Amino acid sequence: MKNILVKELMVPISEYATVEIGTPLIDAIRALEQAQEKFTDSRYQHRAVLVLDKCGNVVGKISQLRALEAIEPEFNFLTNIKELQKFNFSEDYIVELRETYRAREQVINKDWLRVAGNKKVEEFMQAHSAGEYVSEDSDLDTAIHKLVSGRHLSLLVSNNNQITGILRVADVFTAVFNQL
Template identity: 25%
Template sequence: MIADKVEDLMVPLEAFPKISQEATIAEAILALEKAQEEFLADRSKKQRIMLVTDEQARVVGKLSPADVIRGLEQDYGKMLNTDVSRFLREFDKVISSLSVELGHASTPWCKICSKAKNIKLKDFLRKPEASQVVQIGDDLSEALHRFILGGHDSLFVTDGKRLVGMLRFAHVYREILGMIKDACASP
């Protein structure tokens, strides 16, 4: 059977590990590490995307290793909201000036531990953007556009306004590969 709707490849929320937005970065690092180990031990049943929940256990976002680093260095988020194309044109100069401007050139790495113990996920977690959300009944082509144009590795899946699961790019990619193999193998 060829999947053509988001719901065909969506993974329900229950399948994902979760962490409270009240957790610290240090706690999140341990949880991400555990999720990765469980995923590697049994890829068929485990997910390594870490979902973040609020006080009512509602999913409010997802956490990646890159998010953890952004949480430790929150000034990057402020800088990247400005003219990104200017940064890309003069990458080396920008990296040098950012390090100096943000004080990273002289910040000792040993301070990261104290930061990780004190910063909570809710202090830096970004809410999903509209481009990261698809409806359960949407065509996979709609999701594919969002993956490619938005540069996302996963999308939040909703049924109306209720979040019901996640759609991973890897699953859509695997489906596309299967269709291409089948088409090319046919006479």
């Protein structure tokens, strides 16, 4: 895989869904839908929206899972439940906590969706870690190592400290297993 470069498989950032900090969730979802409609080079649809600062630099990402978490009532409480998992509480106990919590909270309805749709993307976006970047000129072996060791679904691709694209695990998987 050393003869395949990251830039050969990446999706250029110009073809990816992006929004600026301060954008409401509903507009980020619309941007994702528009990017999915335009992007036909692959059978895999985009599954995230990149969040940009006012200068156009990528500062975070909203995956489909993050968007769903944003509509969950009291998202912070659910995050705290995730933190409890570090202390090796049984999965049954964690499930019971969630069920107890959900029984006391409002069920997701149109009013709640309206509120969630107006949340700003920076409230729930995932900031990128240092291990989520790969150079355009890196070979596929390097990218695979980063994807697997970091358990990432995508990597930000850079050229001279500028983000130029996204390398998605689905595209890497297809390239590797087509070689088989």
